[in-house]
Amino acid sequence: MGVLHLDGLAAACGQHVAELVRGPRGHVVRAHEPAGHGGADAQAAPLSAAGIRALVILAAMVILLATGVVPPVVAGLLAAGAMILSNVVTLSAAYRSISWTTVILVGGMLPLSTAIEHTGTADLLVHGLTGLLGNAAPHVILLAICVITMVLGQVISNMVTALIVAPVALALAAELGISPIPLLMVVTVSAAASFLTPIATPANMMVMGAAGYRFGDYWKLGLPLLLLFLAVAVFLVPVIWPF
DSSP, X not given: OTTTTHHHHHHHTTTTGGGEEEOGGGEEEEXXXXXXXXXXXXXXXXXXXXXXXXXXXXXXXXXXXXXXXXXXXXXXXXXXXXXXXXXXXXXXXXXXXXOHHHHHHHHHHHHHHHHHHHSSHHHHHHHHHHHHHTTOOHHHHHXXXXXXXXXXXXXXXXXXXXXXXXXXXXXXXXXXXXXXXXHHHHHHHHHTOOOSOTTSSHHHHHHHHHHTOOTTXXXXXXXXXXXXXXXXXXXXXXXXSOO
16 A cells, blocks of 8 residues: 555645646746646746655655565655655645545455455356457457456556456456466556546546646547557567467
């Protein structure tokens, strides 16, 4: 859960980091409430010492995550603790930034994922997919998993989507006698393609108010990116992780 709420913690750091955008000459541009139909007024402010400490902590966390020196949860908790100990954010502000709705949602979906796997629901879905696809080529099966994952990922959390679809992908691989690795990687890539709605990921929602985006704005760049992710999942993943 430590990594899960780093977005919320970052939003509390430096007053409203979710509303801060890097500007020229080492300054920070703070976006205010949208004026009129969607733009945002901005004013330059010097990058404070707390902001520099936050950037250093963020860089250290990214290095820990990239090198795998410690588990991701540990890296997130260390970064969160460092933010508090270095006075970048107060303990009360960090506590208020936690999205308890997300905590409860993910906490509830974890046992749901296990239930899907152990109650036969995954097998039922697999038999339906195999009956629908017949003797289709493995790439068609990957395409079907991509579509299911991407559709779900636009309306519910991408993390929850992966938890729901992963057991189905595992059971489908066992049914077809192929390696589960490419199917799970396809689930990973497809779940990350949550670009079409602001509710798909916390990051999408965080930038919506600061930038003055509307719900329909996410389609403009999101759809080409989603198609790119679809092509990568269907054609590139099997090359790196063969069936």
